[in-house]
Amino acid sequence: MPEITNGDGEDGVQIDLISGDRMAGKTSMEKIRMILDGVRDGKIVILEAGLTPDEESKLIEVTMSEINPDGFSGIEIESFPQSETNDTSLLGRLMGRESTSKLTVIGPANQIQSLHKDETLISALISRK
Template sequence: MDLISEEKLENMTSMEKIRLILDKVKTGKIVVLESGLTPDEEVRLIEMTMTEIRVDEFSGIEIESYPSKKGGSFLDRIFGKGLKGRMTVIGPANQIHTIEKDEFQIRTKVSVGD
C-alpha cells in the first residue's frame, strides 16, 4: 500500500497524478491519496483505466473518496469546481472491494492475489 502526501500531489499536473496512480495500481498496489482528486481528475483516471484494461493483465480500478467538505459558492458546488475529495483510496478492482462508505469512514475488503 502506498500513502501519497498532499505536498507531493500539489506539485504535479493532473496527468502526472493519473499516470502515477495507474502505474502503481497496475502493479497491484493500493494507493491512498492524502488529498483526493478533483471530479475532473477522477473522470480522466477512469477514462484512462478503461483504455488500459486487459482481461488477463489489468482488471481495472476501484476508487472511493470521502465526500468533499462543504465550501465554495453555490455555483462552485453545483459544477464541482475547485472541490475535491478529502482522501481517496484506489486499488486494483480484483483486490479491493468497498463494503461501506459514509462521510467519516471508508470500509473496504482487500484480498491479496486472485
C-alpha cells in the first residue's frame, strides 16, 4: 500500500474522496476503471454519490476477472443505501427505478482487515502492508 509521508516523517493510508460531480460525467466503465486503478494502487476510495446496482455488479465482475495469486487480491466494498423514501421494492427495481447509494467505501481486500456497516456508520480497519 502506498504510504503517504508528511514533513514530520509520519506515514499513513491514502484515501481518495471522490465527489458526485466528478463521477457524474463518466460512463459506468470509466467509473469502474477509476475505482479499480485507485484500489490497485492501495488507496481507499470513497464515493460521495455511490454507484447504481448495475455499476456495483459490473465492478465486482471486473474485479473478479482481474484477481490473480501474485498481485491484485480484490476489493472490499460497503455502501449506505438511499433513504427509504425511494422505491427500492422488487417491483420498483423491475420497473427500472434504480437508485444510487449515498456513500460507498471501496478498498484493497488484502489491506482492509475489517469493514463493518450499521445504519449510520461505516467503519474500516486498514493495515499498511
